[in-house]
Each structure stands twice: as C-alpha cells, then as structure tokens.
Amino acid sequence: MYKERLLTPGPTPIPQRVLQAMDLPMLHHRSDVFKKELIKACEGTRWLLGWDSDPIFLACSGTGAMEASLLNTCAPGDTIITVNGGVFGARWGKIAERLQLQAKEIEVSWGSPVTVEQAQQAVLANPHAKAFCIQHSETSTTVLHPVAEVLCAVKAAAPKMLTIVDGISSCATTPFPGNPSTVDMYIAGSQKALMLPPGLSIMVLSQLAWDSVEAGPKRSLYFDLAGERKSLKGGETSWTPASTIIVGLNAAIDMFKAEGLEPIYRRHELLSRMARRGVRALGCEVLAPDAPCPSVTGFVPPPSIDADALRSAVRSRFGIRLAGGQGKFKGKVIRIGHMGYVDPFDVTATISALGLSLKSMGAPVQAGDALAECLKELDA
Numbered sequence: 367m368y369k370e371r372l373l374t375p376g377p378t379p380i381p382q383r384v385l386q387a388m389d390l391p392m393l394h395h396r397s398d399v400f401k402k403e404l405i406k407a408c409e410g411t412r413w414l415l416g417w418d419s420d421p422i423f424l425a426c427s428g429t430g431a432m433e434a435s436l437l438n439t440c441a442p443g444d445t446i447i448t449v450n451g452g453v454f455g456a457r458w459g460k461i462a463e464r465l466q467l468q469a470k471e472i473e474v475s476w477g478s479p480v481t482v483e484q485a486q487q488a489v490l491a492n493p494h495a496k497a498f499c500i501q502h503s504e505t506s507t508t509v510l511h512p513v514a515e516v517l518c519a520v521k522a523a524a525p526k527m528l529t530i531v532d533g534i535s536s537c538a539t540t541p542f543p544g545n546p547s548t549v550d551m552y553i554a555g556s557q558k559a560l561m562l563p564p565g566l567s568i569m570v571l572s573q574l575a576w577d578s579v580e581a582g583p584k585r586s587l588y589f590d591l592a593g594e595r596k597s598l599k600g601g602e603t604s605w606t607p608a609s610t611i612i613v614g615l616n617a618a619i620d621m622f623k624a625e626g627l628e629p630i631y632r633r634h635e636l637l638s639r640m641a642r643r644g645v646r647a648l649g650c651e652v653l654a655p656d657a658p659c660p661s662v663t664g665f666v667p668p669p670s671i672d673a674d675a676l677r678s679a680v681r682s683r684f685g686i687r688l689a690g691g692q693g694k695f696k697g698k699v700i701r702i703g704h705m706g707y708v709d710p711f712d713v714t715a716t717i718s719a720l721g722l723s724l725k726s727m728g729a730p731v732q733a734g735d736a737l738a739e740c741l742k743e744l745d746a
C-alpha cells in the first residue's frame with residue numbers, strides 16, 4: 367500500500383484541520399453564524415495579503431475572477447496589455463477576445479520571466495491601455511515573473527493604468543508583489559496554496575480600481591464587483607457564496623497565522639530547491655532555471671523517457687499524482703506541485719518515486735543519489 371499523494375499545482379492536499387472545520391451541518395448563508403465567518407474571512411484575508419480594505423469573495427474558479435476583473439473595468443473596444451509567457455498569460459487574451467477588448471500581448475518565451483524593459487516598452491507604445499495584466503507565477507511554465515519591479519515601471523510610465531495581478535498559484539507561497547499603489551487588482555484561488563477545495567476566488571482592489579469599477583460598464587450581473595462590495599457592507603455576498611469553503615478559509619488562515627508568513631515563504635523556497643536539485647540529479651532538465659516559482663517545479667525527463675509514461679508509472683506504482691505539461695509543453699514535461707499543505711518529505715517521496723520509476727524504465731539513474739542531493743537542501 368502506498369498513500370495517495372497529490373503533488374499537483376492545484377488542486378492540492380487539504381489539511382485535516384481544514385477538513386474538520388468544513389465538516390459541519392450546512393450553514394445558511396444569510397444566518398448570523400455565517401456572517402461571522404464572512405467577517406472573519408475578510409479580516410484574515412486582509413492579514414494574509416497585507417491589504418487595508420475588504421476582499422471580494424466570488425463563487426467561481428480563478429478564471430472567473432480573471433474575467434470579472436476585466437468585465438468590471440473595461441468596455442468593448444478598450445485596449446489592455448497582457449504578459450503572455452504561458453497558458454495562463456494567454457488566457458487574458460482569450461478573455462479579452464470574448465469581451466471585445468484589444469489585447470496587446472507582450473510575448474515572453476516559455477520558461478523566461480518578462481523583463482521590466484519589455485513592460486516599459488509595451489506601456490509606452492500603448493499609453494492609453496486600460497489595464498496591464500500579468501501572472502505572478504505562470505503555473506504552466508513554472509516561472510515567477512518579477513511583478514513588483516514590473517508594476518513599479520508600469521505605474522511610473524502610466525499611473526492611471528490599472529494593474530491586474532493573477533496571484534492564483536503564488537498567493538501564500540511568496541510575498542505579495544507590491545502594495546495598493548502598484549497593484550490595483552489581485553486575484554487568489556482556493557485550490558492552490560490556500561489548501562482548500564476548488565470553487566472560491568478572492569479579489570482585492572485598490573482605490574483606483576474601485577473608482578474604475580464604480581464608474582465602469584455594468585456588463586455582468588453575476589460578477590458585479592460594486593454590487594458585491596455593497597452586499598459585504600451588510601455582512602453578505604450578493605449571491606449564494608461558496609460558504610463551506612469560506613469556513614475552511616478561516617481554518618486555513620488560522621494555520622497560516624500559527625506558522626507565520628515568513629516561515630511559509632521560506633518553506634516554499636525550500637521545497638522548490640529540494641525538488642529542483644532532486645530532479646536535476648535524476649538527469650532531468652529543470653524549466654525556468656533563472657526565475658523558478660516556489661510553488662511548482664517543472665522538468666523535462668531524460669532523453670528517450672516519455673514524460674506521460676513516467677508520470678503514469680509514478681502514480682500507478684507509488685500513488686503520487688503529478689501534473690503534466692500544458693499547451694505546447696503537453697506530453698513533454700512533468701510538474702511537481704509543492705504549494706500549500708506540502709512538507710519536505712512529500713518532496714523526498716516524489717524524488718524517490720521518480721528515481722525508481724526512471725530506473726525501471728531504463729534510465730541510467732540511481733534514486734538514492736538523487737535523494738541524497740535533495741536531502742542536502744534540507745540539511746543545509
């Protein structure tokens with residue numbers, strides 16, 4: 367018997383304490399008990415993100431919140447600038463197309479971060495663009511974009527341009543990339559490092575973003591952020607919320623408070639170093655060598671080893687579920703998600719399973735050697 371281990375970049379494992387918090391008779395979302403949970407979730411999220419104003423909770427996955435950010439601020443015909451260096455960067459462009467916006471894409475090669483110069487050039491070429499959209503970590507390529515620096519440059523060149531950050535796979539793994547004068551909209555998703563089931567998106571907005579939302583086009587009933595803000599003043603959400611997940615969020619944030627934000631960020635850095643060192647020692651090529659994100663490690667297996675076959679061997683023999691490549695990386699790469707409720711021994715188990723599976727597939731590797739390399743990071 368092997369334990370089932372979920373080492374994917376979403377969904378992620380849920381701690382027992384969070385599961386127990388959610389295991390309760392169904393709360394009514396207009397009850398006083400739930401209102402208290404909602405207020406606690408607002409306070410907890412403000413603490414987690416270092417944000418002064420209340421967040422908005424949307425009952426949708428991350429893509430819904432990405433769409434909501436543009437729906438509430440942009441009218442048909444508006445231009446937006448997007449950083450496209452992977453599947454999620456490309457998603458801004460797809461949303462823009464549906465909403466009849468003009469997306470000016472900064473094309474970034476897969477596995478590399480966007481540079482400040484690229485961002486500056488795009489803003490200077492499109493000074494009247496309504497928004498600048500970027501991922502903090504581009505989960506498909508495992509890149510961490512230098513968002514804090516990029517957004518300072520964007521704001522220096524165009525102070526009124528809204529900056530929208532998809533922090534879905536970076537939230538609670540690495541520090542918040544700026545403050546309310548550089549980040550106008552920030553999006554987090556429940557099924558990543560927040561250690562929750564899928565179905566809840568969280569957004570925070572700056573004053574500039576709220577002004578734009580209040581003045582902006584009313585294009586969506588469900589994703590009406592101004593309406594949600596109004597409802598929240600009365601301790602409610604406009605529509606039926608993902609109430610059970612909001613209760614779970616409070617338990618997750620209690621766990622974050624007990625561990626501390628800096629130790630959480632250090633743990634994710636450690637997991638990332640362990641995973642990268644381990645897979646390198648197995649003869650794999652690590653993606654994003656210059657700007658790896660702390661939440662997920664991507665790699666190309668040694669020549670002659672099929673990525674999907676290796677992933678499937680690791681799952682069927684050792685119970686460890688890893689993610690495959692997306693978009694043009696489909697079938698070529700493997701991604702180890704190590705965000706949220708993941709500890710160093712989940713990574714050592716993964717490196718061991720990968721090593722043993724590679725060996726049985728004929729690769730000239732020694733699992734023990736790779737494990738020893740991986741453990742050096744833990745011992746450092």
Ligand SMILES: Cc1ncc(COP(=O)(O)O)c(C=O)c1O
Pocket residue numbers: 375376427428429430454501503504505506532533534535555
């Ligand atoms: C960076 C990033 N953005 C957006 C999404 C889309 O989120 P969802 O699948 O929750 O809609 C994901 C999901 O993996 C992601 O990693």
